[in-house]
Amino acid sequence: MAQPVAPSQKISKRELTSRIPHYAVLIITGLLFLAPVAYMIAASLAPANDTLAGFAVFDVTQWGLHNYSGVASSLSSDSTGHLWRFFAVSFTVTVAVVGLGLVVNSMAAFALSRLSWRGRGVALLAILLLLIVPFEAVAVPMFYLYNDARNTLWIQIVPFIGNALSIFLFYSFFSGIPQSIDEAARMDGAGPWRIFWRIIAPMSKPAYASVAILTFLTQWGSFLWPVLMISDPNLRPLPLQISVFAGQLPPAWGQVMAFGVLLVVPVIVVFLVFQRWFIEGVASSAVKG
């Protein structure tokens, strides 16, 4: 059980047969998990009146790309919003929140873990307390307080840059780097900025990757805040737009599913490319306890 896994070419026949049940369970479970995704893809390719006709969506002979061209022409005016703009909004918001968040939160974590300044203890305690406040608890008052900023791009970005969980994850990672490293650099005359940018930050790539991925996932799927703040079709991010698109009458379900595929493909691509970091990023969020 605990021996290192034998190289695959050396697997005996007996061992292979003993694994058949395991693979069978893996495959059946995998199919169950995949079924809704397969349905989405099939429905995006099937003719419009097959979407709500049971198994008809899986009739491969009828498949085509008409829903994709349909969604592009349905969403191509200022009153409906433009397909490319929904992507541009989601992309801009996500990149800005992830990018600025990495800089701002890692700087704060560095100051909290490495520098001595007045109020550091209080700030650290405040971060730990803010960790508990879910966004949902402040959504309503923010809706009121920032009412003048409705239907702007910045109100989708700025509130989400500072993030207590990100600071906490960076803080835990930085605290694991030996102090002797900064001391040596300080002996050489390096100031805090230099130590941070040249030494600590480059050593902390795993922490940056984890935080980037966690932020990316939440931000790309963000829904509650746009529901409250955005009614202008030209500033709607993708998840809000798909709910608006699905709610229009009569609904064009094939096109809605095509839109869904387009919405999720960027995340899946990022997921497949950075798979290892995704898994580590998610696992690292558990140290929060």
Added chain:
Amino acid sequence: MATPALLLLILFVAVPFLAAIGFSLYNVRLGDPRAPTFMGLTQYARILTDPDVSRDFLSALLHNLIFAAIVVPVQTALALSLALLVKKSIPGIGVFRSLYFLPVVFPIALVAIIWRLILARGDQGLLNSALSFFSGGAFGSQDWLGSATTALASVIVLSIWQGCGFQMVILLAALQQVPAELYEAAELDRANAWHRFIHVTVPGIKTTLVFVALYTMILSLRVFDQIYVLAKSGGGLNEGATRTVMYEAVTAAFDENNIGRASAISVVFFVIVVILSVIQRRATREKES
């Protein structure tokens, strides 16, 4: 260096949070020319005891509790089973790990729409078609989302499908930390698989299990996106059987322009989250020492 992050957190978390407490004591409305009047704890009394208002709020709270009571044990058990299933590194296991994690990258608004089609009533939906096919037509005309008896269960199923992979990854990381020698020793003692699970695996990942369960409980309280999409975007969801606390807060603020009551709901929501977070920290800390 910590200034930008701290400033952002004050502006977008701390201030709105204190504002929620303040607003909840007044009858605040957006665009109201009259100055808000002080009402003390009336908003709280209303949502908790005035039958006109409290009926919806208390049923929302109840739905969150039912949601948590089912999702926490089921999703944790399912996530643990999946983690055990993909723990051993046999050829091709990476594919299955990714497959089970895949739904996590789907924005929940999209998940709700995909499942809305799968669960569509009559013979339109895929699930009903499948049921009718396997039962020879005896079952398969269920209105899953519209019927009061199945609406919440349907939301639970789609939420578990989307969220399970996240917990699986956290538990997998914990499983891989359990020392292999413990399993070897158990094997020498001729412990069977079940005994190894109860006496080696469970104690080894206890802290993480508790963390995952409580984290899922907090997530269960925050449920909003899928309910809102299914109820408001032509999903035909039975609103009365599925409304959640956050749904109540948003509809009070957005549809009724009752910021005062919505803030009171947010504060009650937050108090419940704090209680759970304190329990979570206690539980995970004790087990470690």
